[in-house]
Amino acid sequence: MSGFLNSTIARKFAMALSGLFLVLFLAQHFTINFTSVISKDLFNDISHFMGTNFVVQAFLQPILILGVIFHFVMGFILEAKNRSARNISYVKFNGSANSSWMSRNMIYSGLVVLAFLGLHFYDFWFPEMVHKYFESNPEDVARYYDELVVKFQSPVRTILYVISFVFLSLHLIHGFSSSFQSVGWSNKYAKGLRGFTVAYAIIIPLGFIFIALFHYINNL
Amino acid sequence: MKLTLKIWRQENATAKGKMVDYPIDGIEGDMSFLEMLDILNEQLVEKGEDTVEFDHDCREGICGSCSLQINGEPHGPDKLVATCQLHMRSFNDGDTIYIEPFRAKAFPVIKDLIVDRTAFDRIQQAWGYVSVNTSGNTVDANTIPVEKANADESFNAATCIGCGACVAACKNASAMLFTSAKVSQYALLPQGRIEATERVQAMVRQMDDEGFGNCSNTGACELECPKGISLDNIARMNREYLSASTKR
Numbered sequence: 001m002s003g004f005l006n007s008t009i010a011r012k013f014a015m016a017l018s019g020l021f022l023v024l025f026l027a028q029h030f031t032i033n034f035t036s037v038i039s040k041d042l043f044n045d046i047s048h049f050m051g052t053n054f055v056v057q058a059f060l061q062p063i064l065i066l067g068v069i070f071h072f073v074m075g076f077i078l079e080a081k082n083r084s085a086r087n088i089s090y091v092k093f094n095g096s097a098n099s100s101w102m103s104r105n106m107i108y109s110g111l112v113v114l115a116f117l118g119l120h121f122y123d124f125w126f127p128e129m130v131h132k133y134f135e136s137n138p139e140d141v142a143r144y145y146d147e148l149v150v151k152f153q154s155p156v157r158t159i160l161y162v163i164s165f166v167f168l169s170l171h172l173i174h175g176f177s178s179s180f181q182s183v184g185w186s187n188k189y190a191k192g193l194r195g196f197t198v199a200y201a202i203i204i205p206l207g208f209i210f211i212a213l214f215h216y217i218n219n220l
Numbered sequence: 221m222k223l224t225l226k227i228w229r230q231e232n233a234t235a236k237g238k239m240v241d242y243p244i245d246g247i248e249g250d251m252s253f254l255e256m257l258d259i260l261n262e263q264l265v266e267k268g269e270d271t272v273e274f275d276h277d278c279r280e281g282i283c284g285s286c287s288l289q290i291n292g293e294p295h296g297p298d299k300l301v302a303t304c305q306l307h308m309r310s311f312n313d314g315d316t317i318y319i320e321p322f323r324a325k326a327f328p329v330i331k332d333l334i335v336d337r338t339a340f341d342r343i344q345q346a347w348g349y350v351s352v353n354t355s356g357n358t359v360d361a362n363t364i365p366v367e368k369a370n371a372d373e374s375f376n377a378a379t380c381i382g383c384g385a386c387v388a389a390c391k392n393a394s395a396m397l398f399t400s401a402k403v404s405q406y407a408l409l410p411q412g413r414i415e416a417t418e419r420v421q422a423m424v425r426q427m428d429d430e431g432f433g434n435c436s437n438t439g440a441c442e443l444e445c446p447k448g449i450s451l452d453n454i455a456r457m458n459r460e461y462l463s464a465s466t467k468r
Binding site: 004006007008009010011012013078081082084085086087088089090091092093094095097098099100103104106174178181182183184185186 | 226228239289291292293297318320323324325326389391392393394396424425427428431432433434435436437438439440443444451452454455456457458459460461462465
């Protein structure tokens with residue numbers, strides 16, 4: 001690791017930047033997914049564009065995957081340092097007296113999101129890579145909607161997605177606003193920004209939950 | 221008031237410690253927490269037992285010596301007070317009170333409830349000062365105009381008494397609030413700007429070398445600080461550090 005990233009402040013800065021990048025990605029992902037509720041054709045067209053566009057596939061997708069890996073690896077590095085900083089635990093520690101559950105348990109909400117990503121990749125990303133790059137299938141613009149809908153026929157999968165989005169929300173409620181503190185943002189707009197981050201952290205995961213439940217109920 | 225005290229007893233830095241129960245009676249609500257411990261120690265002396273060792277000095281919330289984790293919170297349940305300003309009226313008859321030392325790898329226990337907080341001294345020594353020639357030609361600080369808001373914020377940062385409650389409260393045992401208060405009190409004044417780059421780099425490096433954890437922005441330190449040092453100081457130190465990293 002470079003000299004800059006050896007300091008606690010720089011590591012938190014890097015963690016914050018990668019988190020903000022992933023927050024932006026979430027908005028884009030949600031917007032595209034939401035079109036599946038509005039129009040089958042629109043969702044197919046956008047998915048086909050994202051799945052075949054050279055810039056998206058060759059540049060944005062690898063950057064996104066690297067961003068995700070960096071965020072998780074740095075999260076584990078920070079957690080290891082934090083745990084070593086208190087080698088003997090308190091017999092009684094009243095954390096709820098001065099801080100939120102979300103802020104104290106980012107590692108656990110993050111681990112749930114990581115497990116969800118494994119399921120999500122198994123469901124969509126790996127089959128998509130096999131379909132495009134390992135099998136010689138003819139180009140089919142209309143396949144994306146059906147591939148999405150079939151996954152949400154399973155109540156177990158739908159419940160797992162809903163639970164994961166609840167934990168994503170808990171992770172974002174602290175993480176999104178915390179990232180601004182880590183990059184040194186504190187001014188008269190900070191309070192308003194905190195309100196926006198909390199609203200975002202609730203609305204976007206709720207939207208994902210709505211999409212999952214919408215397709216599950218539509219399939220009944 | 222009748223209480224049960226569960227107190228961390230540890231013979232020395234290398235010994236294994238444990239919680240020991242001490243029933244105590246006749247405690248008045250107007251007594252300070254440290255007076256209550258004084259009474260306990262008098263009873264222990266009468267019994268011929270070892271007294272409970274704890275740090276204290278001014279007993280008026282200024283020196284930052286007292287450092288007890290009381291019922292899972294540094295300086296106990298009351299806000300904006302040090303342990304010496306905590307009174308027994310904050311507890312109820314029949315309560316069980318857990319009393320532990322501040323816990324951090326960088327604050328090793330010396331004996332019982334006393335911890336070694338010289339890590340803070342070393343952070344301060346790293347560059348928590350302004351280099352001024354005091355040979356007789358020193359310019360009066362009052363001749364340099366300072367914006368009122370900056371002077372006030374600097375003064376607020378300077379009220380940090382270095383007690384270590386921020387480290388004790390933080391789930392990561394982070395010293396960011398202490399270090400940022402010391403960085404801020406200089407960064408906000410023209411006299412401190414001259415060495416601002418070197419100062420923040422040296423103090424953060426020392427803070428990291430001492431083994432304190434990262435800041436997770438939980439805000440626990442701010443709420444438990446007896447002097448109400450603001451989290452804004454941490455954001456300022458982050459800015460100062462990141463800006464300094466682009467310079468050298």
